[in-house]
Amino acid sequence: MDGVKINLKVNGQDISREVDARLLLSDFIRENLLLTGTHIGCEHGVCGACTIHVNGDPVRSCLMLAVQADGCEVKTVESLIQENGDLNHLQQAFSDNHALQCGFCTPGFLMTVSSFLEENSNPCEAEIRKCISGNLCRCTGYSNIIKAVKQAAQTVSN
Amino acid sequence: MIPLLNMRLSTPKYIIDIGRVGGLSYIHADGESLVIGALTKHRDIEKSKLVKEKCPLLSEAIRWVGHEQIRNRGTVGGSIAHGDPSAELPCVLTALRGEIVLADENGEEIVSPEEFFLTYMLTSLQPDQLVKEIRFPIIKPASGSAFVEVARRHGDFGLVEVAAVVDLSEEGSFSEVKLAIGGVNSIPTALEDVERLLFGKEPNEELFKKASDLTMELVEPESDLHGTAEYRRELSGTMVIRALKKATIRAQGGRVM
Numbered sequence: 001m002d003g004v005k006i007n008l009k010v011n012g013q014d015i016s017r018e019v020d021a022r023l024l025l026s027d028f029i030r031e032n033l034l035l036t037g038t039h040i041g042c043e044h045g046v047c048g049a050c051t052i053h054v055n056g057d058p059v060r061s062c063l064m065l066a067v068q069a070d071g072c073e074v075k076t077v078e079s080l081i082q083e084n085g086d087l088n089h090l091q092q093a094f095s096d097n098h099a100l101q102c103g104f105c106t107p108g109f110l111m112t113v114s115s116f117l118e119e120n121s122n123p124c125e126a127e128i129r130k131c132i133s134g135n136l137c138r139c140t141g142y143s144n145i146i147k148a149v150k151q152a153a154q155t156v157s158n
Numbered sequence: 159m160i161p162l163l164n165m166r167l168s169t170p171k172y173i174i175d176i177g178r179v180g181g182l183s184y185i186h187a188d189g190e191s192l193v194i195g196a197l198t199k200h201r202d203i204e205k206s207k208l209v210k211e212k213c214p215l216l217s218e219a220i221r222w223v224g225h226e227q228i229r230n231r232g233t234v235g236g237s238i239a240h241g242d243p244s245a246e247l248p249c250v251l252t253a254l255r256g257e258i259v260l261a262d263e264n265g266e267e268i269v270s271p272e273e274f275f276l277t278y279m280l281t282s283l284q285p286d287q288l289v290k291e292i293r294f295p296i297i298k299p300a301s302g303s304a305f306v307e308v309a310r311r312h313g314d315f316g317l318v319e320v321a322a323v324v325d326l327s328e329e330g331s332f333s334e335v336k337l338a339i340g341g342v343n344s345i346p347t348a349l350e351d352v353e354r355l356l357f358g359k360e361p362n363e364e365l366f367k368k369a370s371d372l373t374m375e376l377v378e379p380e381s382d383l384h385g386t387a388e389y390r391r392e393l394s395g396t397m398v399i400r401a402l403k404k405a406t407i408r409a410q411g412g413r414v415m
Contacts, residue, residue, distance in 0.1 A: 021173075024164070044161035045228055046314075057201070057230040063160045064231065068177060112227065133312055134225025 006070040010035070011079040019066045026050045028066035029076060037077040037107050041136070048135030051108040052076050058115045077107035080114065089155040090114055090148075099148035101139030108135050113149050121156050123149070159240070176288060182235070187212055191257070191293040196235025204229060212296045215254070215303035215321055219246040222305070225313045235289040238274075241281040244316045244341035248275060250305065251294065252346040253321035253338035259291035266290065275345040301325050301334075302409025306401045308393060310384055316341045317385050318393045322401035324361075326409045331360045337398070342379040342390050349373060352398065361406045369402060370395035 003018035010033060019028060029038050029052070041047035043062045050061040053075040080088045087095060090110060100106045109132060116123070116131040123131070128149045129142075137145065162168040176182075182197040185206050192212045194203065203209050203220050210217045223229055223237065223246050237247040238258060251258070252271040260267045260283065267287075274281050283289065297303055307319035318341045325334040335353045340346040352369050359365050379390035404414050 024160075043164045045224070048225070048227065051227055054231075058227045059231050060227050062164065063228070065160070065175075068175060131226075134227050 004067050004070075006067055008069050008071065009073045011075055021065065021067050023066045024062055025052075025064040025066045025069050025074075026061035028069075029061060029074075032066075035076050035078050039104055039107055041104070041108075046136070047105070047108070048112065049105050049108040051111045051135065053111060053115060056115070058112050075111075077110050080110060090117070090152040093148040093152040093155065094145070097144045097148040097151060099140060099144040100137075105135060105137045105139075109137065109145060113152070117149070117153055117156060121153055123153060125150075159236070182290065185209060187296065188293075190296055192216070192296055194234050194292045194294065196233060196238075196289045196291060198234050200224075200229035200232045200234065200237070201226070203234060213254075213294050215297060215305055215323060216247075216250055216294055218303070219250045219305040219307075219319075219321065222246045222307050222309070222312070222316065222319070228313075234292055238292055239281060239283055239289045241275055241279045241345075242315075243275075243278055243343060243345050244319070245346075246305070246307070246316065246319060246340070247292075248346040249319050249338050249340035250321050251292065252340075252348050253323060253336050254295045254297075255336070255348070256295055257293040258289060259293065260287045261290040262287045268293075271346065272348070277344040297323055298325065300409065302405040302407065304401045304404035304408065304414075306397050306404065308397065315384075318342055318379075318390055318397050320394075320397040320401040322398075322405040324356075324402070324405045324409050326361075326406070329360075330410075331358055332356045333358075335402075337401070339373065339377065339394060339398070342377040342394050347377075349376060349398070351376060356402075361402070366399045366402055370399045373398045 004021050005018050007016045026040050029035050038052055039049040040062055041049035045060045045063045051058050052061045054072050080091055082088050094100055112135055128146050182195040184195040185198055185208055186193055200220055200223050237245055257268050258274050301323050303323040305321050307316045309316045321338050323336040324332055327333040335356045337349040337353050338346055339349055352372050355372055356369055374391050374395040377394045379387045381387045407414050
């Protein structure tokens with residue numbers, strides 16, 4: 001099959017590649033761009049592990065084809081780290097509160113929550129629970145994730 | 159559609175992405191309908207003040223469609239064309255007796271949900287047609303509407319969902335009832351017999367019980383991993399009562415969560 005040329009911006013960098021039309025965006029990110037922070041869990045939009053931002057909105061990268069991201073601005077979990085290499089406030093909050101154990105789901109949670117906190121910097125617990133309802137975690141029981149989100153929100157408002 | 163491809167349930171030779179076709183993403187009121195372009199994202203409907211004002215039933219139902227990450231990409235046309243009998247938007251459209259505008263190179267055709275939904279994941283859409291627009295009838299300010307759903311977890315496929323719109327006469331009896339159920343038959347189904355049963359009568363517990371019993375007789379659910387047919391039948395009855403009560407209280411001017 002002939003490749004399709006796509007141009008997009010990933011984590012601020014302009015990217016131009018030729019891809020198969022059938023390639024998923026999640027596979028493109030991991031296998032072509034070698035940004036393996038984005039994890040692939042269920043591959044049908046249920047688990048949320050592959051959540052990334054496309055034009056600022058959190059979406060499932062396993063439910064998009066790479067060619068559909070042509071011309072889009074994509075952000076993956078790799079975009080969160082600070083320039084000096086330190087964890088950003090949200091990542092630090094996850095670390096401080098033991099909001100991850102095996103870490104498989106974490107990139108999806110971080111991307112979901114980071115866009116949520118941009119829109120709502122002072123969420124109540126119910127709003128946080130609703131926000132993360134589209135992401136599955138089998139280790140933490142979610143309580144520590146909620147604590148981490150609260151801490152991150154406080155850090156921002158301070 | 160991508161889950162079907164990922165799970166190899168569907169292996170089409172060609173896929174045409176209409177995502178970038180211009181001019182198919184819009185929401186506006188036109189006469190008696192709220193007209194929504196096929197490529198309008200779920201999230202746009204969720205945030206729309208116009209939808210909340212003209213068709214609160216749709217605003218209430220849209221929050222049950224997947225999760226935010228899904229609603230940021232998913233479209234109203236996609237939800238309708240997918241033909242999933244447990245999906246929220248087909249149920250709402252069926253309850254309201256809305257219209258689906260199909261287009262092909264020769265022109266446009268308007269079909270009813272009844273004509274469009276054939277069976278599980280199968281619609282009357284032909285290979286050379288696309289869903290262009292969905293028309294949701296505007297709900298009168300005095301009407302009460304409600305969308306209720308039970309799913310294993312919020313965002314999962316609904317086990318049973320019911321959409322209801324009721325109007326009350328000055329004496330307080332039902333002057334119009336629109337009721338549809340999803341998740342229990344092979345297509346979203348308007349409960350016409352139940353609507354007729356309720357028409358002209360005064361809302362009370364006894365009447366709701368009758369509506370519930372009749373619903374349980376009418377539905378033909380199947381068993382799957384998430385619930386047995388018997389469970390879904392019982393749930394159908396319960397959900398009809400919940401939807402009717404909520405819609406009735408709203409029509410009486412009350413507020414319910």
